[in-house]
Amino acid sequence: MSVLHIAEVTKTFSGGTHAVNSFSLDVADGELVCLLGPSGSGKSTLLRMVGGFEQPTSGRITIDGEDVTHLPPERRPTGMVFQSHALWTHMNVFKNLAFGLKLRRMPAGEIREKVEAVLELVGLAGYGDRMTNQLSGGQQQRVALARSLVLEPKILLLDEPFASLDQHLRERLREEVRDIQQRLGITTLFVTHGQDEALSMADRIVVMANGKTEQIGRPDVVYRDPKTPFVAGFIGTMNLVEGEVQNGQFVRSDFTFPLAIADGPATLAIRPEVLDLTASDTPKATVHRVTDYGSHGLVDLDLADGTRLKSMVAHPDLFRTGQGVDLKPRAVAAYRNNQQIFRS
Numbered sequence: 001m002s003v004l005h006i007a008e009v010t011k012t013f014s015g016g017t018h019a020v021n022s023f024s025l026d027v028a029d030g031e032l033v034c035l036l037g038p039s040g041s042g043k044s045t046l047l048r049m050v051g052g053f054e055q056p057t058s059g060r061i062t063i064d065g066e067d068v069t070h071l072p073p074e075r076r077p078t079g080m081v082f083q084s085h086a087l088w089t090h091m092n093v094f095k096n097l098a099f100g101l102k103l104r105r106m107p108a109g110e111i112r113e114k115v116e117a118v119l120e121l122v123g124l125a126g127y128g129d130r131m132t133n134q135l136s137g138g139q140q141q142r143v144a145l146a147r148s149l150v151l152e153p154k155i156l157l158l159d160e161p162f163a164s165l166d167q168h169l170r171e172r173l174r175e176e177v178r179d180i181q182q183r184l185g186i187t188t189l190f191v192t193h194g195q196d197e198a199l200s201m202a203d204r205i206v207v208m209a210n211g212k213t214e215q216i217g218r219p220d221v222v223y224r225d226p227k228t229p230f231v232a233g234f235i236g237t238m239n240l241v242e243g244e245v246q247n248g249q250f251v252r253s254d255f256t257f258p259l260a261i262a263d264g265p266a267t268l269a270i271r272p273e274v275l276d277l278t279a280s281d282t283p284k285a286t287v288h289r290v291t292d293y294g295s296h297g298l299v300d301l302d303l304a305d306g307t308r309l310k311s312m313v314a315h316p317d318l319f320r321t322g323q324g325v326d327l328k329p330r331a332v333a334a335y336r337n338n339q340q341i342f343r344s
């Protein structure tokens with residue numbers, strides 16, 4: 001059942017920027033949906049409108065059937081965690097968490113119980129007396145999450161919560177937050193421009209560009225079957241090659257490839273892991289660089305016009321810079337007019 005319903009929401013800022021453009025989305029109960037897109041694609045603006053920190057120019061947002069479009073943040077059943085956690089540094093951890101519950105006039109005993117339970121949940125049992133500026137970045141972010149969770153929101157809104165943390169900590173917190181989210185079964189909207197974050201955490205990903213949805217789907221589906229060249233280029237590593245289809249052949253000055261689609265321009269998309277390389281008397285590409293990652297190798301190749309491609313290989317020691325190779329894609333997708341028109 002859909003808990004959050006966003007219907008044709010548009011946000012135009014004064015000055016005319018269309019930050020969000022007729023955007024619609026349904027989020028199911030207990031689902032974690034990632035809004036993924038490049039800087040400026042409208043992710044934060046959308047999240048802020050769901051949280052009530054920004055007013056839509058048009059459109060409607062409902063939560064559990066209730067129209068919240070024009071309600072202030074404190075009257076919405078949402079909890080938002082910002083990139084900069086904005087904890088109150090003059091209060092200890094316990095007071096940071098208790099503050100919102102006090103406003104709700106909850107009895108002191110109950111507040112203590114709830115705060116302790118949530119601190120336990122985020123791995124900070126016993127940290128109640130610490131001042132927040134005596135905590136590490138990761139611990140501060142856990143407190144920020146706990147401060148939202150203690151108010152038991154129906155919907156948790158996370159705006160790049162790990163952006164300021166180092167890679168290692170980010171990966172750990174990703175797992176922890178996903179774990180907590182699933183344990184509580186809390187419906188969550190998560191903004192990130194990190195594809196790894198989206199691919200590893202989300203039930204569904206919304207890929208955004210220019211305030212619009214490019215594609216919505218399960219992470220594996222969005223990765224395996226990008227519906228537009230933008231998504232193909234944005235998620236994971238992708239080789240994109242421009243050419244022309246003539247009589248069932250994708251044709252470039254430097255290579256041809258059988259492609260059974262109507263004549264016309266096309267962009268061919270090939271993942272590095274399905275681009276095999278073979279030795280050839282009539283090489284189509286030249287090896288530029290070979291990188292051995294231990295578990296696999298990555299070969300950078302140049303086509304005659306300088307287009308750079310990547311191929312993932314099991315045995316990098318078979319290739320060296322300057323070598324000519326033939327290309328054998330095992331699977332391709334083709335795009336025309338911004339739409340996928342072929343996939344093998």
Ligand SMILES: Nc1ncnc2c1ncn2[C@@H]1O[C@H](COP(=O)(O)OP(=O)(O)OP(=O)(O)O)[C@@H](O)[C@H]1O
Pocket residue numbers: 013014015017018019037038039040041042043044045046193
């Ligand atoms: N208060 C504002 N006034 C005017 N324009 C704004 C305002 N906030 C955002 N914008 C513009 O709206 C567009 C979308 O911004 P938004 O912050 O939502 O993007 P984003 O995808 O979250 O980007 P980032 O990943 O960099 O945070 C951008 O062009 C931005 O400059």
